[in-house]
Amino acid sequence: MTDTPDFTWLPDLALRPLGGAVIWANDESFAEKENLINPGPASYRRASFGHKGQVYDGWETRRRREPGHDQAIVRLGVPGVICGVVVDTAWFKGNYPPEVSIEALAVDGYPPAEQLASDGGWVTIVARAKVVGDADNPFVVSSEKRWTHVRLSIYPDGGVARLRVHGEGRPDRRFLGAGPLDLAALENGGLVLDCSNRFYSSPQHVIFPGLARVMGDGWETARRRDDGNDWVLIKLAGPGVVRLVEIDTSYFVGNSPGAAAVVGRQPTGEWIELLPRTNLLPDTRHRFLVSTKDVVDQARLEIYPDGGLSRLRLFGDLA
Numbered sequence: 001m002t003d004t005p006d007f008t009w010l011p012d013l014a015l016r017p018l019g020g021a022v023i024w025a026n027d028e029s030f031a032e033k034e035n036l037i038n039p040g041p042a043s044y045r046r047a048s049f050g051h052k053g054q055v056y057d058g059w060e061t062r063r064r065r066e067p068g069h070d071q072a073i074v075r076l077g078v079p080g081v082i083c084g085v086v087v088d089t090a091w092f093k094g095n096y097p098p099e100v101s102i103e104a105l106a107v108d109g110y111p112p113a114e115q116l117a118s119d120g121g122w123v124t125i126v127a128r129a130k131v132v133g134d135a136d137n138p139f140v141v142s143s144e145k146r147w148t149h150v151r152l153s154i155y156p157d158g159g160v161a162r163l164r165v166h167g168e169g170r171p172d173r174r175f176l177g178a179g180p181l182d183l184a185a186l187e188n189g190g191l192v193l194d195c196s197n198r199f200y201s202s203p204q205h206v207i208f209p210g211l212a213r214v215m216g217d218g219w220e221t222a223r224r225r226d227d228g229n230d231w232v233l234i235k236l237a238g239p240g241v242v243r244l245v246e247i248d249t250s251y252f253v254g255n256s257p258g259a260a261a262v263v264g265r266q267p268t269g270e271w272i273e274l275l276p277r278t279n280l281l282p283d284t285r286h287r288f289l290v291s292t293k294d295v296v297d298q299a300r301l302e303i304y305p306d307g308g309l310s311r312l313r314l315f316g317d318l319a
Helices: 033-037 113-117 203-207
Strands: 021-025 070-088 099-105 123-130 136-140 147-155 162-169 191-195 230-248 259-265 271-279 285-289 296-304 311-318
Touching (some): 070 113, 203 311
Antiparallel strands (some): 021 070, 070 136, 070 147, 191 230, 259 271
């Protein structure tokens, strides 16, 4: 199960930097449940023993001596439509669970974890299936529903390094008109559709919430050796008017773009200029007012000629 399916291009809605959290597990005797949604691949260091045994970068439960199975619940950082999940058992070789299943739940508000654990509304999105150790185990999900939580069940016990929940953000639209709106934000329904290059990191990062903490939290392209330039295409949360563009090159010091421009696609399919080609500084949050009042539903950021940036914000109003 090592072939990477297409859904892994989509953002991981459960990631900790997106606000995801592992809110409950029935057991975490050997390794903490919170590791499941850490960014980046799991690490391993031989003969690194703590009070609970070998230290694992993942979630690991005790050996069961009674019937049953173990579970962990993840609150998605961005609620949305789940297109696929990856159960990563990296470094778990003699202690991985032979089988797993995944359920999903959609709730309003912030109910306590114990209430969610006993909720009867969980829906199976990945039926009980075999997995292998020390490998990515991908599963396609066929559901158009919006979910807020997922529950991983492992049979009967063992360890999982990472749980990746790939999909598209679907916001609670009741909140979209309550204040300044970033039309590009993943948590508001924005989505990176395509880009010219993602050699060093994913372009999905530029629409993540919050500020980048390191250079790796942004999007960086390979060095260009031709006369072209790099770009990223974003579907907005909905048709709207962009009033302010923020281009954040924080942490990109010797590898930020020299300049950038932004164009928007009108619902008719015509492209218009939102921000003309403008010089950028390294390690700087740039803000530019937009004069046009035209409605657009997609935006394309052009960077010249290449490089990286941390975040792109397109503040405005839904039409």
